[in-house]
Amino acid sequence: MKHLYIVGIGTGNPEHLTIQAINALNKADVLFIPTKGASKTELADVRREICERYVTRPDSRTVEYDVPSRQTAGRSYLQSVDEWHAGIARTYEALFATEISEGGSGAFLVWGDPSLYDSTIRIIERVKAADQVEFDYSVIPGITSIQALAASHRIPINAIGKPVQITTGRSLAESFPQHVDSAVVMLDGEQAFSKIDAPDAEIFWGAYLGTQDEIIVSGRLADVAGDILKTRAEARERHGWIMDIYLLRNGGDRDE
Numbered sequence: 703m704k705h706l707y708i709v710g711i712g713t714g715n716p717e718h719l720t721i722q723a724i725n726a727l728n729k730a731d732v733l734f735i736p737t738k739g740a741s742k743t744e745l746a747d748v749r750r751e752i753c754e755r756y757v758t759r760p761d762s763r764t765v766e767y768d769v770p771s772r773q774t775a776g777r778s779y780l781q782s783v784d785e786w787h788a789g790i791a792r793t794y795e796a797l798f799a800t801e802i803s804e805g806g807s808g809a810f811l812v813w814g815d816p817s818l819y820d821s822t823i824r825i826i827e828r829v830k831a832a833d834q835v836e837f838d839y840s841v842i843p844g845i846t847s848i849q850a851l852a853a854s855h856r857i858p859i860n861a862i863g864k865p866v867q868i869t870t871g872r873s874l875a876e877s878f879p880q881h882v883d884s885a886v887v888m889l890d891g892e893q894a895f896s897k898i899d900a901p902d903a904e905i906f907w908g909a910y911l912g913t914q915d916e917i918i919v920s921g922r923l924a925d926v927a928g929d930i931l932k933t934r935a936e937a938r939e940r941h942g943w944i945m946d947i948y949l950l951r952n953g954g955d956r957d958e
């Protein structure tokens with residue numbers, strides 16, 4: 703049977719790779735690298751660098767593939783995601799059928815950890831359910847952008863004994879600050895931190911974490927929100943893309 707390794711690679715620093723991840727990359731006959739158009743070239747470059755640095759078996763092959771982009775016009779969000787995943791599943795199915803030989807193996811290099819705001823596992827399950835190619839798979843954990851954020855700011859993510867919500871920019875206003883004390887916000891294309899009413903919350907923001915271009919800013923939300931907006935816009939303009947994440951915290955360790 704064919705085998706697939708879904709390998710978490712961390713968030714941009716090749717040294718985020720675990721030994722388990724390096725071993726899995728070396729077990730795979732084929733390494734699949736997604737290319738998502740010019741703005742994501744740097745992400746493909748990180749994956750190529752990881753392969754060059756850690757893959758020592760001489761017969762390993764790299765196969766690059768295009769990820770279709772998500773179509774949004776005239777569709778609900780869920781419809782659009784469903785169609786997009788169906789398209790990616792077809793791409794995966796074709797890759798497994800043509801690039802992995804019977805009894806052979808392949809690996810996907812997944813940004814951060816495969817369990818966190820990533821649909822690789824979901825899409826692989828879809829390919830399995832379609833039952834056109836027989837394969838099994840395993841998941842290797844990676845360092846998430848949440849851990850990279852916490853390490854760069856030198857902070858614990860939770861206040862003592864308190865929960866933390868992980869959410870998106872789109873959903874932040876539904877929960878923070880009314881229902882949760884701490885929220886980690888990912889996938890925020892609308893800078894939701896600048897639209898909520900929580901001037902005294904603390905924000906710990908980071909972009910391009912783990913890479914040479916890493917930027918971090920922290921402080922009282924009302925004092926630093928403007929600075930983050932400006933820094934973010936300038937960085938996005940300079941690179942042509944941005945990935946950022948932040949922790950918002952209302953109250954400290956000892957507040958009840």
Ligand SMILES: C[S@@+](CC[C@H](N)C(=O)[O-])C[C@H]1O[C@@H](n2cnc3c(N)ncnc32)[C@H](O)[C@@H]1O
Nearest residue numbers: 713814815818846847888889910911945946947
């Ligand atoms: C599709 S999700 C993937 C998350 C990934 N699986 C993980 O474990 O972090 C992409 C989001 O993760 C966050 N992210 C990933 N890498 C990042 C980085 N190097 N710096 C800042 N944020 C990052 C951003 O919020 C971005 O919008």
